[in-house]
Amino acid sequence: MPLMRLVTLTILVSILLGMVVSPAQADLLAQLKATGLLHICADPDNPPFSSRDPREPGYDVELSGEIAAQLGARAEITWVSTFLGRSAIRQVLEGKCDLFMGLPQDERFLNDYPRLVLSRSYYTLGHVLVSPQARAVKELRGLPDLRVAVEGMSMGDIFLFQNHQPRAPYRTQPEAFQAVVHGEAPVALLWAPVGWWLARKHPEAQLQVTELSLPNLEFQVAAGMRKGDAAFQSAVNTAIAQMVTQGKVADVLSRYGQPPTVVAQAAPDVSQGRSLYYQVCALCHGQSAEGGGPVPNLKEFQGSEERFIKISLNGRPDKGMPPWQGKLSEDEIRLIFAFIQSLPK
């Protein structure tokens, strides 16, 4: 074929291949700089988590504003009903927003969304018992006949059922709460944010709110983002860490009635590191980081974090380990290191 046509064809094919082969590297930070807007998805009708009501926007909305501010931008909210979890999260996966607040850090949840990545957590979601102060119920042990108002089919409902506790199911958390206010039930088991917030709204009801520590009913809550923009992820994590250390999370939560005990510690987030480890390192170093054969057991690594980072960036060409420079950031390697450190020896 004539030379010009061949050249044109080659160029066209290269462009096409380039589009297909090169991974789409999102650059949300650049977009943030250009537009000054951080796009958040939130439920318009889910107080105290989020709401369209400007007087009480909910703490996920307020905290997203804090994160935006830390990133030098303003939060712009897209209201999304979160009744259908899947469709709601699809909004962030499809780019209709860039951050989805209030998601649980739990493998069972994450397994459903392989393209979703979570930030470090910013608070703990647990449960409370709400009862009248005059006849306060501070724990369920030893009260096998006590009827507990609960939202039907919530985790609390199943917990009560499995513990053979009589349940008075209600359609929603607020309805279960009202049952206690009206004396229909002696106590309600509610998600802590809801319990604290509703109790605060009804001082006349003189209610006692007691935190229940139920480990398998407690979740670390984080913000969801699309995979593929490590720089944005890193920036969000830094913003959250700042938010936590500066006491901003405690402030916001307390305005909605929640005591500061539930704020996440500003320690490295191992679930983030775990996720990275499994994506990148586990292939050679194994599911439990113990390696095998010529592959080193990472749990036995004695060096400092700096040394770990150096080895990861440079690789060990003589031993068959590739250099991760350019593929993993130092921050990400730090997270992986923290995860390995957290593993039981």
Add this chain to the structure above:
Amino acid sequence: MSRKRWHIAQGVGAVVVVWYLLAGYAVAADWSAVTDERLLQADKEADNWLMYYRTYNGWRHSPLPQISAQNVGKLVPKWLMALGEIGDQEATPVVNNGVMIFPAGSIRRIQIFAVDAATGNFLWRHEHKHPDELTAFSTFHPHNRGVALYKDKVYFGTLDGKIKALDAKTGQVAWEQQVADNADGYFFNHAPLIAKGKVIMGTSGPGEMGVRSFVVAMNADTGEPLWKTWMVPGQGEPGQETWAGESWKYGGGAVWMTGTYDPATNLLYIGVGNPAPFIWEMRKGDNLYTSSVLAMDADTGKIKWYYQYLPNDAWDFDTMDAHLLLNVKRDGKEVPAALQPNKLGFLFTLDRTNGKLLAATPFIKHLDWAKGYDLQTGKPIENPGKRPTIGGPALDICPSLYGGRNWANAAYNPQTGLMYIPANEVCMNYKYVSELVWKRGTPYVGVDWTPKMPLDNAGVVRAVDVNTGDIKWEWWNKAPLIWGGLLNTAGGLTFVGTWEGKLVALDHSNGKPLWDFNLGTPVSAPPISYAVGGKQYVAVVAGGKTRALIGMVKEPKLAEHVQKTPLGGMLAVFGLPE
């Protein structure tokens, strides 16, 4: 402008105004009042399809012989209509002396269309807009399965819990009643049943954590409420003791489908859906009247008898479908019966005077939740190890949550004595509490189920002898036959629509396919047949169901296959060439 031009302008303007006014009344001269007598004798009006199942007995059988097994190969499209909607298209049109009326549902709105049944020419359209704040569960099911006709009105139910009556000639609203509160999880989307001047509707909805379902009757002329019967007994009512603790409060028991009616006994046969919540251990007890059939007095709504197909359901096995009313032969005698082939995978035959179980014969091959039924007690003989438990292992169960048969209707042919059932050979892997479902901002416990096809094809139309339960023939389709339904005609044909987009005509004596047409979008509604001016037509709504793919794509044999057909609402009408 000049005087002359002004007069012309005025003249044109007047003509335009007059034309505009007349357009709204295009059907004024052509509506035949649908009287009680006509409804009772609906079978005799061969040309018409006056109610959801065509006749009160639920047969979906057309006595028109013109389109036959001999000439159906020549069937051609006569006219088409776009519905301007994606949504969920599951409607059965009704036809009254040349006027066809049907709904097109979606999350945003319901449109009711009235068109000339022979030409498709537009007569009128009514739009019912849904409020923005529909409960999320109702948005899973934004279909409307049909309207009902009575006298000079058209009746339908809405997703926001209303029952509306329109003037059949103009589409103007005659009355509307807020019958149920959508905020509580209720909605209406089956076609109403009209009997003895009453509009009878049951609530759909009570989903994973719903309220109690009910059936209401309204005065068709005025909309005045007449009676209301709960599908789950209330405080202190008989049957409440079949629910552990306070679980009756949220018992569910949705009435998803239009009932059937026996004018001789004045009994309505209402199929009731499954209990809520889905975890059976949390509502121990028989859970009356879920997964049951109720025979209710049409005048008072009182329950005359009930039969519970499945006590304490564990598998979302609704028994909400039509009960086909016909006589069967038992021990040499003719017995007036009510038959329902349902999700459970059995074709049930009940004595319709007292609810006694006469037979339960399987119409699917892959069925293992139960061995069969004890005819003495009427109870299922469940196979052990098929009830999932909280935190327990995943179980393999047949059939799947889709059921041996879903809402797609069966049809009965009095000439052949056969019942035609759109069935599904699909099993499932099912467990409780494996998923962490996140919604409304907090984690919830979920159900995980994955459809598993034992064979390469999932859907099968089976012709079953109603007296013996023997399967006479079968016709296979790759995608399951969950949506749509069957039409049987005196021309010797069984029509079925498929998710792949085809309307197919089968020879009703042997199941051999004789004709098909590709509509290019899933045929998700049941076909009907009618005639105008001596010409027979077959009509069907198509367009698919927005959430249908969610389950099907989990089965690798279907995943790619079912995504090939795009969704898009339409109506197609076929007839013989001139």
